[in-house]
Amino acid sequence: MASEAYKGLPNNPDYDLPALFGSPCDTLVSQNELAGAAALGRLHVYYHPAWEKAFINASNLKGKTGMLLVYDMQGKVVHSEPVRIQNGYYTRDCR
Numbered sequence: 217m218a219s220e221a222y223k224g225l226p227n228n229p230d231y232d233l234p235a236l237f238g239s240p241c242d243t244l245v246s247q248n249e250l251a252g253a254a255a256l257g258r259l260h261v262y263y264h265p266a267w268e269k270a271f272i273n274a275s276n277l278k279g280k281t282g283m284l285l286v287y288d289m290q291g292k293v294v295h296s297e298p299v300r301i302q303n304g305y306y307t308r309d310c311r
Contacts, residue, residue, distance in 0.1 A: 274306040282306065 257278070262271045272284070279301060286295040299306050 270310045272306070272308045272310060274301075275304060277301045277304050277306060284308065286310075 257274060257276045260273045262273075263269075264271070282299045282301055284295070284297050284299050284306075285293055288294050295310075299308070
């Protein structure tokens, strides 16, 4: 066995250590976790410049009511309105 001399603290990482479950340092993600994230609500906004109109479609929503908030580039709310969610979907045409 060879002896090693250090000029400070030794740095011999053990790369064979298993993942520490529940640790915030564990960055491994399983496919099941990603599939669960896909079950969250989805939002699609399309802008038609010729019609000067935005089309808002949301799906996989929970509940029966919600709030539509539109922000400008500085984070200021420029439009807000309560919405009714029907069967997990919401659709709106905005000018």
